Amino acid sequence: MHPVVKPALRQAWRDLRYVQFGVTAAHAVVLGPVDTATGSLLSLFDGTRGLARLREEARAIGLPDGHVDALLERLAKAGLVDDVTGGGPAAAALRKRTGAYDRLRPDLASLSVVHPEPGGGAARLAARDAVRVQVRGAGRVGATVAAVLSAAGVGQVDVLDGGRVEPWDVAPGGVPAEAVGERRAVSAQQVVRRSAPGRARRAPRRSDGGPVEPPPLSLVIVAPRDGLAAYVPDPATAEDWLATGTPHLYAGVAEASGVVGPLVLPGGSACAGCLALRRADRDPVWPRMAAQWRTPRHRETGPGPCDLGLATTVAGMAASHALSFLDGELPASTGTRWEVSLPLLEWRSRRIEAHRDCPCGAAGQTEGERASGAGTTHDTMAGVAASTECQMADAARQLGIGGAHV
Numbered sequence: 531m532h533p534v535v536k537p538a539l540r541q542a543w544r545d546l547r548y549v550q551f552g553v554t555a556a557h558a559v560v561l562g563p564v565d566t567a568t569g570s571l572l573s574l575f576d577g578t579r580g581l582a583r584l585r586e587e588a589r590a591i592g593l594p595d596g597h598v599d600a601l602l603e604r605l606a607k608a609g610l611v612d613d614v615t616g617g618g619p620a621a622a623a624l625r626k627r628t629g630a631y632d633r634l635r636p637d638l639a640s641l642s643v644v645h646p647e648p649g650g651g652a653a654r655l656a657a658r659d660a661v662r663v664q665v666r667g668a669g670r671v672g673a674t675v676a677a678v679l680s681a682a683g684v685g686q687v688d689v690l691d692g693g694r695v696e697p698w699d700v701a702p703g704g705v706p707a708e709a710v711g712e713r714r715a716v717s718a719q720q721v722v723r724r725s726a727p728g729r730a731r732r733a734p735r736r737s738d739g740g741p742v743e744p745p746p747l748s749l750v751i752v753a754p755r756d757g758l759a760a761y762v763p764d765p766a767t768a769e770d771w772l773a774t775g776t777p778h779l780y781a782g783v784a785e786a787s788g789v790v791g792p793l794v795l796p797g798g799s800a801c802a803g804c805l806a807l808r809r810a811d812r813d814p815v816w817p818r819m820a821a822q823w824r825t826p827r828h829r830e831t832g833p834g835p836c837d838l839g840l841a842t843t844v845a846g847m848a849a850s851h852a853l854s855f856l857d858g859e860l861p862a863s864t865g866t867r868w869e870v871s872l873p874l875l876e877w878r879s880r881r882i883e884a885h886r887d888c889p890c891g892a893a894g895q896t897e898g899e900r901a902s903g904a905g906t907t908h909d910t911m912a913g914v915a916a917s918t919e920c921q922m923a924d925a926a927r928q929l930g931i932g933g934a935h936v
C-alpha cells in the first residue's frame with residue numbers, strides 16, 4: 531500500500547490544530563486536534579512511500595512506533611486516505627493504459643471523494659470497463675448519454691435506433707453534423723467509439739478465434755428521440771426487461787419538459803406499469819389519452835420540440851445516475867422521476883410507489899435504498915470529546931459542512 535491523503539479534497543487549516551479536507555458540504559471532513567509531529571507526518575502521505583518507508587521516516591523524526599499505523603487508521607476511518615497502488619488487478623491494468631488513465635483521472639478523483647475506502651475509486655473505475663449498457667435512442671438525448679458513458683469508461687455501450695440521421699438529431703455531445711444521412715445506429719456507435727478513453731481495443735476472442743459472448747446487460751437506458759416514450763413509458767416495451775431482471779432507466783425530453791427516471795429495478799422498485807396504474811388511479815381517463823398520444827397519427831413526421839440545452843442537461847443527468855448505479859449505488863432516480871421544465875428549470879422529484887396490481891411484483895418489496903453521497907457521514911473516531919472539538923464541530927455545522935469531525 532502507498533497511502534495518499536486524498537488529493538481530490540482541498541486542505542485548509544481552520545486554526546493551528548484543526549485541518550479541513552474538502553470544500554463542499556457533502557464530503558468535507560474536519561480532522562483534529564493534530565499535533566505538530568502528526569502534521570508533518572501527514573505531508574509524507576503523498577503516495578510515493580510504502581508503509582515500511584513511512585514507518586522508518588516517522589522513527590527518524592522521533593515519532594513512536596505505531597504512530598504511522600494509528601494515523602493511517604484514523605484517516606482511513608474518515609475516508610481520507612487512498613492507495614495509489616490499490617483497487618485490484620483491473621485497476622493496475624488500467625493504470626498501465628496511460629492514455630486512457632490520464633483521460634479518466636478527473637473521474638477517478640471524483641470517485642475517490644465518493645467512496646471512502648482506499649483504492650475504492652480505482653476499483654470502481656476499472657470495473658466500468660467490464661460493463662455493458664444498452665442505450666435505446668440515438669437522438670439529442672440518447673447519443674449524448676451513450677457518448678458520456680463511453681467517455682467515462684463504460685467498456686461496452688450499444689446504441690439501438692432505426693432510420694437515418696436527420697439534421698435535427700445533431701448535438702454537440704452526440705451525433706455530429708457529418709453524420710447526417712448515415713444510419714443512426716451506425717453513427718451513434720461511431721460516437722461511442724470516438725468518445726472512449728484511450729485507443730479502442732480489439733474485441734476479445736475465444737481460443738478458437740470465435741467472438742466471445744457479450745456480457746449480460748447491466749443497464750438499459752430508454753432515451754427515445756420522441757421523448758413521449760420516456761415521459762409516458764409504455765409498459766409493454768418493458769416486459770422483456772422485467773422478465774430478464776434487467777435494470778432500466780428512462781430519460782427524455784417531451785415538449786418543453788425533461789424527465790430522468792425512474793430507474794427500475796425489476797421486482798424491487800416501481801416500473802412503467804406501476805406508473806401507468808398510479809396515473810390511472812388519479813385520472814381514470816389517462817389510459818385513453820396515453821393510447822391517443824401513442825398512435826402514429828399523433829406522431830410528428832418532422833422534429834418535435836427539443837431544447838438543446840434541456841436535452842443536454844437531461845442526457846448528463848441520466849448518464850450520471852447511470853454511472854452511480856453501475857458503480858454500485860442506488861441513485862435518487864430509483865423508483866423516482868425527476869422532472870425539469872423550461873423556462874425556470876427547477877428540478878422536482880416525484881416518488882412512484884409500486885402498484886399492487888402490477889405484475890412486476892415490486893409492491894411490498896423494499897429496494898434497500900440508501901443515500902449515495904450527500905448527507906452520509908464518515909466513520910468517526912471514538913473517544914474524541916474535548917470541548918474544543920465540539921466547538922469546532924459546531925463551527926463546521928454552521929458552515930454547512932456535512933462530513934464527520936474526526
Ligand SMILES: [Zn+2]
Nearest residue numbers: 801804888890
Ligand atoms: Zn410495476
